Amino acid sequence: METLDFQFASAPVSRSAHTALCGVVGSGNLEILVQAGDQPATCQVSIKTSARGFGATWQAVLATFTTSHPAGGTRIAINDMGATPAVVSLRLAQALAEYRGGEQ
């Protein structure tokens, strides 16, 4: 297992009282928990992944995501079981939409 921690500057997302969870820690899948963070223009991401040595890939996927989506003011925790970058991006979008209060 590898633990990775990142911080990205990102436009603030409308703050939400509740947390959002989506996905399952199953093969090729991951779960993402979005909670309110303490810095409004920063997205903090903490990852536990079963696949070692993909830090640069995670950084690239998350940097793209936090640039294209307003995700500032959140703390995102991820438990990963070998999800591909495409699955990670889709799940992030899903989790953030749920955090903002949208359906899925």
Next chain:
Amino acid sequence: MSQALVARKSWFEATARARLGGLLDAGSLQEILPPGEAQPSPHLAALDLPGAFDDGVVIGRATLAGRPVLFAAQEGQFMGGAVGEIHGAKIVGLLRRAVQEKPAAVLFLIDSGGVRLHEANAGLIAISEIMRAVLDARAAGVPVLALVGGSCGAFGGMGIVAKLCSAILISEEGRLALSGPEVIETVAGVEEFDSKDRALVWRVTGGKHRYLMGDCAGLVDDDIAAFRLAASEFLAGWQEAEPSLGELRASQRRLEDRLAAYGALRDGLQVWAALGVAQPESVPMLDRDSLVALKEGLPT
């Protein structure tokens, strides 16, 4: 019929949280120890494996058709729904709460291969604590209803737990047994049981077989709404009986008779023939309603 198929939402394919969303009254679900508040498994972390925020089980309270219920739903996609220390402690805590709060029922959405082997003794102890807690809840008059229809079925210790519940509602896709097919094949050889033969696995452990044998109170379509309807109908007509030694002895006798009648048979097909099914080979293709009609027509 075709409209029903279009609207159908598969229980088998859904996650634990999606099952709960469709099973319980909309907006009534209150999770206890939600992700972020509970601790993930320390044993998996010690083995350098990523855990899940809820350790593979969602517990809480809700209403079902207006009646207050407590629920526990196992997530089969996380480590095969296997029971670790925290996973087990959450279920035990919920069942103990049921003894105090006396809800109309505890709904137990089982989807598990049994003990989480990574957690060894902690997992085994967790299973035995769940067994005791299920019996304590029932002795306090709270029905515990098992719902089985997930990809992992109910195997190992969770197979025992399922049979300790007041009743089981199962889908054709659901499976219920003690040792899993691959365990039997590994221990006793492929001549004893071929775990790759999926049709055989379902003929021996699947929902239709369990229903025909009388192990499950109801056979349900693989549809979240069908589970909801079956669970609320079952609870409306169910009163938890006082535990009695006489009933235990009678049930022991039923099991002995069953072993004598079917113990030497090798396949569900042979068992169904012995039960009086005229065309046992047609059973796997029957839909739910036809199978229920078939069972009702069987000699008792």
